Amino acid sequence: VDGKMKAAASTQRLKPLVVLATAFLCLTLARSEEPKQHSTDGDRKKLDYCVVGAGPSGLQMAYFLKKAGRDYRVFEKSNTTGYFFSVYPKHRKLISINKVHTGQQNPEFNLRHDWNSLLSDDPSLLFKHFSRDYFPHADTMVKYLDEYRRKLDLHVQFNSEVRNIRRLPKETPTGHRFQFEDQHGDIYLCKYMIIANGMSKPNEPYFEGHEMTVGYEDVSTDVADFEAKTVLILGRGNSAFETANHVAGVANYVHLLASSPPRFAWSTHYVGDLRAVNNELLDHYQLKSLDGLLEANLNILRLVRTQSGRMALQLRNDSSFNYVPPDDQYDVVVRCLGFVYDDAMFSPCTKPERNPKRNGKFPLIKRDYESANVPDIYFIGSTAHSLDFRETAGGFIHGFRYTARALHRLLEWKNHGVPWPSERRPLAQLVDAIVTRINEASGIYQMHHYLGDVIILDRSKLEFEYLQEFPL
Structure with a gap:
């Protein structure tokens, strides 16, 4: 704790220096960015x-x-x-x-x-x-x-x-x-x-042993590279499960590690969450076929090299969490932590x-x-x-x-000065216009709550003006 307090105090002392250095750099760049006398169009x-x-x-x-x-x-x-x-x-x-x-x-x-x-x-x-x-x-x-x-x-x-x-x-x-x-x-x-x-x-958060992992951006797509290997995948999104599904048929087994359970798109209705087309590994897990899901935050763990040359998860020395990492040793550890x-x-x-x-x-x-x-x-x-x-x-x-x-x-x-596209119609057609958009419109269907149609009533002329997909 004392070490952390000293580090925090040191960081606070450095902040004014960083601000001054940035200001000096900006001033220097501003002068260099002014048009030169010899410049031409x-x-x-x-x-x-x-x-x-x-x-x-x-x-x-x-x-x-x-x-x-x-x-x-x-x-x-x-x-x-x-x-x-x-x-x-x-x-x-x-x-x-x-x-x-x-x-x-x-x-x-x-x-x-x-x-x-x-x-x-x-x-x-x-x-x-x-x-x-x-x-x-x-x-x-x-x-x-x-x-x-x-x-x-x-x-x-x-x-x-x-x-x-x-x-x-x-x-x-x-x-x-x-x-x-x-x-x-x-x-x-x-x-x-x-x-x-x-x-x-690629999102690459630092943790002890980070240098021993391979990122999703560099992972091999040749299943032969995972033949009879024990694989740990960091992440619980579509890229993690996509990778797990690809190698599960030839690996000894696959573990996925994340800080919380997967979020399923069919449940959350968010298309970026885990999609059914990628979640095959969950069958393996629930039907006791060796593959599994682990829950722990990377902040409390470190990845170490064992005497056998393989890799294992351990609690960090300064961690106070009551968590027991698995005893498994892994041949390959893949980061699938998004972008x-x-x-x-x-x-x-x-x-x-x-x-x-x-x-x-x-x-x-x-x-x-x-x-x-x-x-x-x-x-x-x-x-x-x-x-x-x-x-x-x-x-x-x-x-x-x-x-x-x-x-x-x-x-x-x-x-x-170009106005937002709009259509003026008789007020008697207002309900038809709204119902048509409810039944057919694609923009407000996909971007509900963020794009919306705007209706401006002109009672003096018994007309309305219809603007589509305006940011809300």
Whole structure:
């Protein structure tokens, strides 16, 4: 305890030094970011909207920007759209449903049960034309996203890693507020930054023995590597169970360790929780087939190397918890602890704050998807899921395709004076309009409580104005 108090006091003494160092760095960067006397327009490439990431949310926003005739570009550090899906899930089965038939011909209703398609005016770009599988292969998603980009002629600049995003000390005469570079040293100026790079950084909490584990991002998909091995998997989500199911048939047995029991999607109604398609290992566990689930917090444990060269769990020396780790020794320990938002692309002085909830997993944003501390930086896709985490589908394609559209409409009004799309109709048709939306609408169906229809009554003219999918 005394040691911990000394460490805490030392940390408190260091805090003013850290603040001073950061302030000095920001001042230095601010001076360096001022336009140089020898710079010309050719030195810097100017854009109104810079979208970071050519995954589904970035492409969805690109579609709306292009349709509105805006000056934009999508920057993608890899050589393909949807790079995340070329790697994940590791065992290649998506858990986003692809319901080809619903018994209905209404395209808006059918989108309620199509979790993979992006929005567009082209019906040939519905995902059902690319796969008939209920749970599609991840490679199909990569092909779909590339075809979406190609057919709609979206402006994506590949092999361009955005680095050192910083807000300029003062706006340029042309209204540009941000500057960044790519890995080639090319400089870009942007009025608005839209971050769509997803939750792609593996979550790697430190614990004793961490270096002996292998992450989900690096785990082998060759079952031969797990033949007659005893496996411990850290985590209790879809990636953990997906990995466990893959190796259970050849391993001695598999244990999953987490701080609490699995949350089942069929019970919580949250699509990010453990899905039935991945929970096969629970059968093994409940039917006494060696595989099992363990409950303990990693904070109280350490992973040690035994004399046999294998690994085992032990209580940390400073732990006061009354917990007895299993006696099992493991050949392989795999971390499947999810992903977090990666903010490495930002300058220290323009770094968006992290949401203190969810252990800083998400950036801190306002209801209009704008960074809480850096104006004119917006987040879309899974990075904006903090607003509706565990409540609606904002972290998944069938949710954020609508929040991307909502953000675009907000930007159209804020930056260009374009009003929110609406329809005026006689007041006598109000009930019909509401019932139709209740029965057919997909956006408010997926993003309930966060997007809603707004009705403005004009009693003097006996009319109403109907606005769809407005952020609540």
